Amino acid sequence: xxxxxxxxxxxxxxxxxxxxxxxxxxxxxxxxxxxxxxxxxxxxxxxxxxxxxxxxxxxxxxxxxxxxxxxxxxxxxxxxxxxxxxxxxxxxxxxxxxxxxxxxxxxxxxxxxxxxxxxxxxxxxxxxxxxxxxxxxxxxxxxxxxxxxxxxxxxxxxxxxxxxxxxxxxx
Numbered sequence: 679x680x681x682x683x684x685x686x687x688x689x690x691x692x693x694x695x696x697x698x699x700x701x702x703x704x705x706x707x708x709x710x711x712x713x714x715x716x717x718x719x720x721x722x723x724x725x726x727x728x729x730x731x732x733x734x735x736x737x738x739x740x741x742x743x744x745x746x747x748x749x750x751x752x753x754x755x756x757x758x759x760x761x762x763x764x765x766x767x768x769x770x771x772x773x774x775x776x777x778x779x780x781x782x783x784x785x786x787x788x789x790x791x792x793x794x795x796x797x798x799x800x801x802x803x804x805x806x807x808x809x810x811x812x813x814x815x816x817x818x819x820x821x822x823x824x825x826x827x828x829x830x831x832x833x834x835x836x837x838x839x840x841x842x843x844x845x846x847x848x849x
Contacts, residue, residue, distance in 0.1 A: 721756045725749070731824045735817045744812050748805035755798045766791050 728749070737745055766787065773779050773787075810821060 721753070725753070727824075727828070731821065734820050734824075735813065737817075741809065741812045741817075744805075744809045748802070748809050751805050752802045755802050759795055759798060762791060762794070 732745060770784055770787065773784050810818065813821060
């Protein structure tokens with residue numbers, strides 16, 4: 679008698695389970711945006727570091743206005759993304775809790791959230807690059823050294839880092 683569970687079916691089921699499990703782990707509110715969660719703590723730490731750079735740059739009024747705009751946009755974007763992630767986590771949990779849930783729809787929704795986050799990060803990066811463009815040569819050198827020190831410590835490169843995902847491109 680032949681088994682109904684061929685290796686191909688078992689591998690497919692395992693991949694699907696790992697994909698859904700990994701997505702659920704990634705959407706854990708403690709890891710990705712619960713109030714007072716790690717994401718907000720990282721944002722506050724990052725903003726403290728940026729505050730040190732801000733003090734070193736001694737910005738003029740125009741540069742200061744651009745800085746405040748970029749900083750406010752970054753903070754509000756982070757809060758909005760945290761809210762979207764919490765909301766999507768609840769919706770996803772509700773969807774997969776129903777028998778016969780369409781996992782393709784769940785994963786499509788997760789992809790849409792990831793794409794929206796990428797667009798938001800790019801918009802924030804563009805605002806910070808506008809600040810950078812308004813700096814004089816000495817200020818740009820200070821910003822370069824700030825970025826270099828963050829990269830040497832192994833952290834993200836600040837607001838100017840690429841929003842593109844690391845690793846090989848996926849089709």
